[in-house]
Amino acid sequence: MIGRYIWEISELRRSHHGLTLNELNERWERSSLYDGREIIRKTWYSHREQIASQLGIIIECDKRTNRYYIAYEDTIGRPDIQNWLLNSFAVGNMLMQGKDLKGRISYERIPSGYDYLTDIIEAMRENRIISISYQSYWKDEPSEFELMPYALKVFKQRWYLVGANVAFEGIRIYGLDRIKNIEITQQKFKMPKSFDVEELFEPYYGVSLVDGEVEKVRIKVYDNQAKYFRSLKLHESQEEIKTTPEYSIFEYHIKPTFEFEQELLSHGESVEVLEPAYLRERIKKRLEWSLEHYK
Structure with a gap:
């Protein structure tokens, strides 16, 4: 039923002005999920209730036109999170209906840790401590500890648990794909009243928390790679402060x-760090060490 x-x-x-129930049924008949039965008003009312309770998405009706639409309300804490969920659902729906396109859609296989999302969210709602078995990349055996689960964060399609370790x-930050048991x-x-996961990560790129002050970082991006930076910001603070036919300069x-350094390095010769000086030198050293492997 969740697919429905x-x-x-x-x-x-997808509809810009909402859909009447008749228009929704017309689309339903063309869907690969169609089971031969139309969506009657009683069924539609039940579905709207379930979508609201299970997914936190409110479907309302404009009484003047009898068109149904998604109410973009702050139902789960932030409108941008709701938009992210809706985008995820849209992609999921597209892939689900593309099951007859075997061999024409390629999926990215990512260790996600989805198995523990339900338990973590339940513990967050009730502010309960969780007991975790966690396999770090840096240790041979899993560690056992108790954690106060504060928040969840997604970075590069992986889920991370943000919390306070009872012992420290x-x-x-813990990757869900490395959790063995919860x-x-x-x-x-x-729960600290002032805690906000968006504010916590606001000065950072990635899922690492480092000490120090916020710094001005400038990079030079050559040729057409600047278009990539314009279309997908590395960080919310990104500003393009100089544009020429040969390069652009972005400031953060x-x-x-x-993670920020790794992202810059991933663009190879297209990106040059201008400042701060220590970061420019560190990126230079990393490139020199990389070249050593090819000698």
């Missing part, structure tokens, strides 16, 4: 992280 809900959400989202001070305990914790106000 995703299809209905996607169709409403400060916030820690148990929700009966112990409760007090950020705390440089390992």
Whole structure:
């Protein structure tokens, strides 16, 4: 049934002015999910209720036109998160209906850790401490510890758990794909009122938290690669401060992280770090070390 809900959400989202129930049924008859039965008003009412309760997406009706539409409300904390969910549903619906296109759609296989999302969200809602078995990349055996789950974050299609380890001070980040087991305990914790995961990561690129002040970073991007940076910002603070036919200069106000350096390096000869000087030197050293492997 979840596939049906995703299809209905996607169709409403594709329509610019909403859909009447008759128009929705016309699209339903052309869908690969069509089961020979039309969507009657009673069924549609039930589906709207389930979509609201299970997915947090409200479908309303314009009484003047009898058209149904998605109400972009702050139902789950942030409108941009709701938009992200809707985009995910739209892609899922497209792929689901493309099952007859075997051999023509390629999927990216990513270790996600989705198995533990439900438990983590349940623990977050009830502010309960969770017991975790976690396999770090840097250790041979899994570690066992208790964690206060504060938030979840997605970076490069991987999920990360943000929380406070009961045994240590400060916030820690854990990849869901490295979690071996989770148990929700009966112990409760007090969620800090001032905590906001978006504000926490605002000065960073990636999922690393580093000390220090926010710095001005400038990079020179050569040739057509600047178009890529314009279409997909590396960071919200990105500004294009100089544009020429040969290159563009982009400026950031950020705390440089390992992930940020890796992203710059991934663009190869198309990107040059201008400032700060220490970051320029560090990127230069990394490139020199990389060249050593080819000698």
